[in-house]
Amino acid sequence: MQNLVCPISDQRVNEQITRLNAMLVIGIIVLAFVLNSLSLFVFLMADFFxxxxxxxxxxxxxxxxxxxxxxxxxxxxxIDKAPKIFAARLGFLMTLAMFLLFIFSFKITAIAVAAILIFFASLEFFLAICAGCLIYTYLILPFYKK
Structure with a gap:
């Protein structure tokens, strides 16, 4: 984990807020599936946006x-805000995928995407581990190295 590279900026954010954000995201995702609520998916997508x-x-x-x-x-x-912005962009894309899969009746696949997002949010909430940094380091950064 010491070799992780995260996007950086001069903006800062309170880590407690980001961890609570993750907890609320987990709750909203679970509630969206329990209630079969498209509006909760749209709300979550708008929030991530x-x-x-x-x-x-x-x-x-x-x-x-x-x-x-x-x-x-x-x-x-x-803490640095840039990794959280990157993670929010990933959250937006994953929530968009969940929403589209859900409305086109691919509910099992939507649940799989939701499980991944819940896993990432759980890492943030419980352990303060930013999955965005992991993804950035291993999936994005290699394309920008010479």
Whole structure:
């Protein structure tokens, strides 16, 4: 894990918020499948889109995470924001895939994609391991090396 290379930026984000984001994403994915709710998939996709592709300070999930962090008085630990943006882009793509698979009745495949996203979010929530860094290091970076 020491050889991981993550995208970097000068922006910082509170790690507690990103971990709570992951917890809420897990809950929303499970709820979407339990309720057969396309609207929850759309909500999750929109949230990932806001976090990945806009400069808005908060998405609905990150606002809820920020509020929860304040209510629980969690300590602030600032980390680089770029890996989280990359991870949000991956989350958006995976949620889009889940949504499309779900509406075209490939529910087992949608569940498989959801399981992978839940696994990645669980790594973030429980262990503070960014799966985006793993993917960036082994699947993206080799294409940019000379």
């Amino acid at each position: 806001i976090r990945a592709f806009t400069n808005l300070k908060f998405s609905p999930i990150s606002f809820a995470s920020h509020s929860l962090s304040n209510a629980l008085n969690l300590p602030i630990r600032m």
